[in-house]
Amino acid sequence: MFTYESNCDLKTIAQRISESKRIVVTTHAKPDGDAMGSVLAFKRALEPRIEVDILLMGPVTASMRAVAGETPWLNAEQQMPPSGEDLVLMVDTGAFSQVSLIDEWLRERHDHVIVIDHHASGDDTGAFRYVDPTAASATMLVLQVLDAMDIEIQGGQASVAEALFCGLATDTGWFRHSNADARAFSVASRLLELDIDRDGLFRSIEETARPSRIALQAIAMNSLEYVLGGRGSIMQLGPEDFQRTSANSGELAGTVNIPMVIMEVEFSILLYSETGLETKASFRSKPPRHQGGPFVNVSELAGRLGGGGHVHASGARIAGGLEEARQKIQAVIDELEIGE
Numbered sequence: 001m002f003t004y005e006s007n008c009d010l011k012t013i014a015q016r017i018s019e020s021k022r023i024v025v026t027t028h029a030k031p032d033g034d035a036m037g038s039v040l041a042f043k044r045a046l047e048p049r050i051e052v053d054i055l056l057m058g059p060v061t062a063s064m065r066a067v068a069g070e071t072p073w074l075n076a077e078q079q080m081p082p083s084g085e086d087l088v089l090m091v092d093t094g095a096f097s098q099v100s101l102i103d104e105w106l107r108e109r110h111d112h113v114i115v116i117d118h119h120a121s122g123d124d125t126g127a128f129r130y131v132d133p134t135a136a137s138a139t140m141l142v143l144q145v146l147d148a149m150d151i152e153i154q155g156g157q158a159s160v161a162e163a164l165f166c167g168l169a170t171d172t173g174w175f176r177h178s179n180a181d182a183r184a185f186s187v188a189s190r191l192l193e194l195d196i197d198r199d200g201l202f203r204s205i206e207e208t209a210r211p212s213r214i215a216l217q218a219i220a221m222n223s224l225e226y227v228l229g230g231r232g233s234i235m236q237l238g239p240e241d242f243q244r245t246s247a248n249s250g251e252l253a254g255t256v257n258i259p260m261v262i263m264e265v266e267f268s269i270l271l272y273s274e275t276g277l278e279t280k281a282s283f284r285s286k287p288p289r290h291q292g293g294p295f296v297n298v299s300e301l302a303g304r305l306g307g308g309g310h311v312h313a314s315g316a317r318i319a320g321g322l323e324e325a326r327q328k329i330q331a332v333i334d335e336l337e338i339g340e
Contacts, residue, residue, distance in 0.1 A: 002123075002124050004094060004120070004121055004122040004123070004129070004131060005129070005131055006129055006130050006131045006132070007128065007129050008114075008128045008129065008130060009130070010130065010144055010145060010148040011148060012128070013114055013116070013128070013130055013145055013148070014145060014148035014149045016087060016114065016128070017046070017050070017087065017089075017145070017149065018149060019086070020050055020085075020086035020087045021050065021051065021086055022050070022051040022052075022053070022084070022085050022086055023042075023046065023050055023051070023052050023053070023085060023086065023087045023088070023089060024052075024053045024054075024055055024081050024085045024087075024088045024089070025038075025039045025042045025043060025052055025053070025054050025055070025088075025089045025091065026039070026054070026055040026056070026057075026076075026088065026089070026090055026091075026099070026102065027039055027056070027090070027091050027092045027093060028057075028092060028093035028095070028098035028099060029057035029058065029098055029099065029100070029101065030057070030058065030059055030060075030061075030249070030250060031056055031057075031060060031064055031092075032064075032170060032171075032253075033064070033067065033166045033167055033169070033170025033171065033205060034092050034137045034138050034139060034166075034167035034168075034170055034171040035091065035092040035093070035138070035167075036056075036060075036064045036067050036068060036163075036166065036167075037067070037137075037138075037139045037142075037163040037164060037165070037166035037167030037168075037170075038091040038092050038116075038138045038139050038142050038163075038167055039054045039056070039073070039091060040054070040067070040068060040071055040163035040166075041139060041142050041143075041146070041160050041163040041164050041167075042089060042091070042142060043071060044071065044154070044158075044159065044160045044163060045146050045151050045153070045154075045160045046151075053074060053081040053085070054071070054072070054073035054074060055073070055074050055076055055080070055081055055102070056073050056074065056075060056076065057075075057076045057077070057099065057101045057102065058075060058077060059248060059249070059250045060075075060250075061250040061251075061253075062208055063204060063205045063206075063208050064205075066204040066205075066208065067163075067166055067201070067204065067205065069158045070158065071158065076101050076102050077101065080102075080105065085109075085112075086112065087112050087113075087114065088106070088109050088112060088113045088114070088126070089113075089114050089116060090106070090113055090114070090115045090116070090117075090125060090126055091115075091116045091117070091138050091141075091142065092116075092117060092118070092119075092138035092167075093115075093117060093119065093122065094115045094117045094119065094121075094122025094123060094125050094126070094129065094131065095119075095121070095122045095123055095125070095308065096123045096125060097306070097307070097317060099125070106125060106126075110124075110125075110126060110127055111127050112127065113125060113126030113127060113128070114126055114127075114128040114129070114130070115128065115129040115130070115131070116130050116138065116141050116142065116145065117129070117130075117131050117132075117138060117141075118131070118132055118133055118134075118135040118136070118137060118138050118140070118141060119131075119133065119308065119309060119310065120133040120299060120308070120309075120310070120311075121299070121303065121308035121309075122308070130145075133310075134183075135183075136168060136171060136172050136179040136180060136181065136183070136184035137167045137168045137170075137171035137172065137184070138167060138171075139163070139164040139165075139166070139167030139168050139171075140164075140167075140168060140183070140184070140187055142164065142167075143164050143187060146160070153191075153194060154194070155191075155193075155194025155195045155196055156194070156195050156196070157196075157197060159194070159196065161191045161194040161195075161196050162196045162197070162201065164187075164191055165188065165191040165192070165196055165198070165201065166201060166205070168184060168187060168188055168191070169188070169198075169201070169202075170205065172184055174202065174206075175188065177312065177313075178287035178312060179310070179312070209251065210247075210251065212245045212246050212247035212251060213247060213251040213252075215244075215245040215247065216237065216241065216242070216245045216247040216251060216252065216255070217255050217258065219237060219241045219244075219245070220235040220236070220237055220241075220252075220255050220258075220270065221235065221258060223235050223236050223237070224259060226265075227330075227333055228333065228336065230262075230264045230265065231264060231265065231266045231267070232265065232266060232267045232268070232269070232296075232333065232336075233259035233262075233265050233267075233268045233269070234268075234269045234270075234271065234326075234329065235255070235256070235258075235259070235268075235269070235270050235271070236270070236271040236272065236322050236326065237252075237270075237271070237272040237273070238272075238273055238276070238321070238322050239273060239274055239275060239276045242274050248274070249272060249274055249280070252270070252272065252282075255270055255282075256268050256269070256270035256282040256283070256284050257284055260284060260286060265286075266285060266286055266295070266296050267283065267284065267285040267286070267296040267298060267301075268283075268284045268285075269281060269282070269283055269284075269329060270282040271322055271325050271326060271329065273321055273322050273325070276321045276322075277319075277320070277321070278317060278318070278319060278320070279317075279318045279319075279320060279321060279322055279324070279325035280315065280316070280317055280318070281302070281305065281307070281315060281316045281317075281318060281325065281329065282314075282315050283298035283301055283302050283309070283313070283314045283315065283316075284298065284312065284313055285297070285298045285311070285312045285313075286312070287312065295311075295312075296336070297311045298310075298311065298312060298313065298314045299311050299314045301314065301332055301333075301336070302314035302315060302316040304332050305318055305328060305329075305332065306318075
């Protein structure tokens, strides 16, 4: 039986990378700050000693393009890297469902794929895996690999340090989420000492939205429904909402978190479908009110729908439109018990 856990150590990964001449680094579709930061950090740190191709699957938001800057990357929908690479690094995911566009390409290269991930669940996407669900971000693991290779972390604008900080900051909600532990702050302190523009990075990622984002959020909030006596919330967006606002799913960042400001709400779910053929579900939950207390593990909720992620932030893809997805979500919620 397959178990998604580490089967190699940092020394092995460092050695495999060092012995390579050309590497492809990839991550999940619709890369967020952690995914983008991870692939950028590898490319910026390893070149020119090792040739590195970044392979991304869209949509790639304007904010992520800004983070990448002039660092080149390939769009899998338009151009695949040439064959003959020595190694494939798959970061911030280990799930085939998140890389469906290059599923077959990855399977053909299974023997030289290394997965570096901080999620608790995944598939047999590579022969080598380094998985640490206790890490606040995948970039923390990338930093460990670079340290194992004795690579000096360069700072400044468009640097390795900036890319690593991008992943750590965004995956901890700019250090507001419960995964922002002492280890995360220690890494953040180390990176901030390398002359990175934290404020500029925040503005380029979090303050570049179009008016359509606000319009889409307004529709989502108008659909807000409370469940389990107000302990949970559900919002939904259909194809007509995206058409009416001229928005896209890349503009939904943070929307699922909005109901969490309400004291009684312990978890929030956002259902959205751009095509009506498939519905995506985003799950968020609060940490316990007191240490050791009960909370909603949304990774388990998403897992019942074929998805996964972290205990407080997960996602799933559900075949069909909003109505069908809402019924499946309700069935999962009906089985949920929330302690006081």
